[in-house]
Amino acid sequence: MTRFKLSTKYKAIAIGGSAGSFQPITKILSVIPKDFPLPIFLCLHRLKHVRHGFVEALSIKSLKSIHEPFDKESIKRELVYLAPANYHLSIELGNTMSLSTEGLINNSRPAIDITLESAAYAYRDKLIGILMSGANKDGALGMQKIKDRGGLTIIQDPEESMISTMPNSALSVTEIDHVLKTDQIIEFLLELDQMLRSG
Structure with a gap:
């Protein structure tokens, strides 16, 4: 049994991923219980001109409802919030989210760094950050910010990742709490689910 922190x-989970992350994230969503008690913010690099079909593709196997938030929308713990195409997703104080069309970061909009860094500011040590496979460095500074503010950091094992640049970039800038394969991330989340329900 893997030993986890x-x-x-914990009050929220933020997950980032790019190339090679769709399949493992879909696998994770297929196992997380529908009534998992924390909101999940999901920021994935996606084609900016393709606005339809992505939520549907993730929803095919997901037990939880996946939703693209509106600007200034309130956060509900039972949902998975997916950053919309061509919008940065920020988590705000006061239990809300905001969207922006500011410039690209790491050639990306939505940028994982923005979602992770803003979530770290809003949730501090009560945030879990998870960074999956990807081909650039987006998300590394966000994971560093989560770690700096006392949150828990998890990356997909670079040896398992289809493209290891993203998790390796996080490893290069901060001390990561857990380096896990997809099945171990699922194990972690299911153990967390049981703890939150019993606690």
Whole structure:
């Protein structure tokens, strides 16, 4: 059994991914219970001109409802919030989210760094950040910010990742709490689910 840093203090999960992350993220979403008690913010690099079909593709196997938020929308813990195509997604104080069309970061909009860094500011040590496969460095600084503010950091094992640049970039800038394969990330989330329900 893998030993994890588990706690009942966590209030949100933020997941980032790019090339090679769709399949493992879909696998994770297929196992997380529908009533998992934390909101999940999902920022994936996606084609900016393709606005339809992505939510549907993720929803095919997901047990939880996947939703593209509106600007200033309130956060509900039972949903997975997917950053919309061509919009940066920020998590705000006061339990809301905001969208922006500011410039590209790491050649990306949505940028994983923006979602992770803003979530770290809003949730501090009560955030879990997960960074999956990807071909650039987006998300590395976001994971560093999560770590700096006391949150828990997890990356997909670079040896398992289809493209290891993204998780390796996070490893190069901060101390990561857990380096896990997809099945171990699922194990972590299911153990967390049980702890939160019993705690």
